[in-house]
Amino acid sequence: MYIYKAAVVGAGAMGSEIAQTISYSGIPVIFKDLNEHLVQSGLKRIREIYEGRVQKGKMTTEEVESKIVLIRPTTSYADFKEIDIVIEAVFEDIGVKKNVFQELDRACPKSAILASNTSALSISQLGATTARPEKVIGMHFFYPAHVMKLVEIIPGLETSEETVTDVTSFAESLRKLPIRVNECAGFLVNRLLMPYLNEASYALQEGSTGLQEIDRAMVEFGFPMGPFTLVDTLGLEVCHSVVKTLLEEYGERMKPAEIWGHLQTAGRYGMKRGKGFYTYGEKIEVDEEMKSLLQNLSKKYPKQPFSVERMIFPMINEAALCLQEGIGRAGDIDLAMLTGIGFPPSKQGLLHFADQVGIDVIVRQLDVWSFQMGGRFWPAPLLRRMTKANRLGLKTKKGFFTYS
Numbered sequence: 001m002y003i004y005k006a007a008v009v010g011a012g013a014m015g016s017e018i019a020q021t022i023s024y025s026g027i028p029v030i031f032k033d034l035n036e037h038l039v040q041s042g043l044k045r046i047r048e049i050y051e052g053r054v055q056k057g058k059m060t061t062e063e064v065e066s067k068i069v070l071i072r073p074t075t076s077y078a079d080f081k082e083i084d085i086v087i088e089a090v091f092e093d094i095g096v097k098k099n100v101f102q103e104l105d106r107a108c109p110k111s112a113i114l115a116s117n118t119s120a121l122s123i124s125q126l127g128a129t130t131a132r133p134e135k136v137i138g139m140h141f142f143y144p145a146h147v148m149k150l151v152e153i154i155p156g157l158e159t160s161e162e163t164v165t166d167v168t169s170f171a172e173s174l175r176k177l178p179i180r181v182n183e184c185a186g187f188l189v190n191r192l193l194m195p196y197l198n199e200a201s202y203a204l205q206e207g208s209t210g211l212q213e214i215d216r217a218m219v220e221f222g223f224p225m226g227p228f229t230l231v232d233t234l235g236l237e238v239c240h241s242v243v244k245t246l247l248e249e250y251g252e253r254m255k256p257a258e259i260w261g262h263l264q265t266a267g268r269y270g271m272k273r274g275k276g277f278y279t280y281g282e283k284i285e286v287d288e289e290m291k292s293l294l295q296n297l298s299k300k301y302p303k304q305p306f307s308v309e310r311m312i313f314p315m316i317n318e319a320a321l322c323l324q325e326g327i328g329r330a331g332d333i334d335l336a337m338l339t340g341i342g343f344p345p346s347k348q349g350l351l352h353f354a355d356q357v358g359i360d361v362i363v364r365q366l367d368v369w370s371f372q373m374g375g376r377f378w379p380a381p382l383l384r385r386m387t388k389a390n391r392l393g394l395k396t397k398k399g400f401f402t403y404s
């Protein structure tokens with residue numbers, strides 16, 4: 001099915017970005033929120049994105065106007081009778097999303113695909129609230145969606161292959177890079193990202209290394225920004241709600257570091273609110289409140305050495321679990337890490353990096369850490385099997401990938 005007409009529900013940060021992306025590709029899009037004010041502020045954001053393109057000389061004002069007329073703002077579902085696909089981007093709350101999916105099921109033609117931009121909620125659960133679970137799918141864009149290429153395409157338990165194919169082609173027509181991710185909590189990118197952000201937070205609260213030192217080490221490794229700058233950019237409430245979902249599904253190994261709770265209690269939600277791990281004033285700095293929080297926490301925890309490997313190996317371990325569970329393919333995992341979280345391109349992706357390090361080295365180290373720091377480091381069975389089978393990576397020419 002070719003998609004001629006789309007709709008976006010939710011005109012917030014993501015909904016605006018997604019509607020802009022769709023209009024930019026020349027596809028008409030209905031743009032809905034609860035009231036006129038919310039729709040207008042979404043439209044304002046869309047104009048800003050387009051104006052940025054004009055300022056950079058990438059588009060003319062006439063071209064921008066020709067794109068903006070493709071966006072039809074609304075506060076009602078009356079206009080949804082002829083659409084081919086809806087992308088839902090309302091609050092990350094299962095109750096709110098279930099209501100929206102029921103409303104969409106009533107308002108849209110039977111043939112329409114209902115996609116959700118949820119960060120971590122269950123697509124199967126959303127599908128089950130409709131009479132068309134075969135047409136319900138996850139379409140997870142990344143912020144800012146007008147820049148980020150990656151889109152995770154997540155079929156639920158009852159999603160048809162036809163829907164997967166249609167949505168994949170639609171994402172390609174938006175000039176995005178779709179990868180298929182079979183359903184699991186956090187999907188691929190957030191499921192792998194959170195153990196990294198969490199481990200950085202564990203290391204920080206132990207107090208052997210400082211905030212800026214950890215951020216700096218990861219930037220030197222090749223990330224565009226350090227883990228604490230990233231949490232501050234994403235917003236603590238977003239990260240916390242993803243971690244909560246992961247904790248429910250995977251248990252102890254996703255348990256958030258204690259410091260996250262303290263930041264939340266202190267209202268340190270991140271960059272948008274002026275302070276998170278850092279304080280964002282004229283200068284970006286670590287303020288007294290943060291210093292004293294870190295000092296208090298460091299008295300509670302034994303100091304363990306900080307290393308870049310301690311941050312990266314849990315991600316590799318989680319990726320191995322994803323492979324075992326059939327969530328995605330090794331090549332897609334690398335692509336997702338490169339394009340979704342800015343994993344250093346010089347390392348060619350997370351699993352290519354694992355092959356460079358050596359699977360046996362990683363398993364040995366994870367074993368040591370799980371003895372010293374707890375079960376969250378317990379090596380994935382796949383990693384042990386690979387070691388036994390001498391699939392050690394580059395040095396044996398076979399690991400996650402084969403090398404000639």
Ligand SMILES: NC(=O)c1ccc[n+]([C@@H]2O[C@H](COP(=O)([O-])OP(=O)(O)OC[C@H]3O[C@@H](n4cnc5c(N)ncnc54)[C@H](O)[C@@H]3O)[C@@H](O)[C@H]2O)c1
Nearest residue numbers: 010011012013014015033034089090091092117118119143
């Ligand atoms: N912000 C991110 O970085 C990011 C990245 C990827 C995915 N997501 C996901 O995208 C979704 C939206 O996130 P956001 O950051 O844009 O949130 P947001 O709070 O900026 O926007 C949500 C919008 O949905 C609207 N809304 C709520 N109920 C509605 C309804 N019944 N009908 C129409 N509109 C309704 C709200 O008024 C609000 O404008 C969430 O599921 C989130 O997890 C967010």
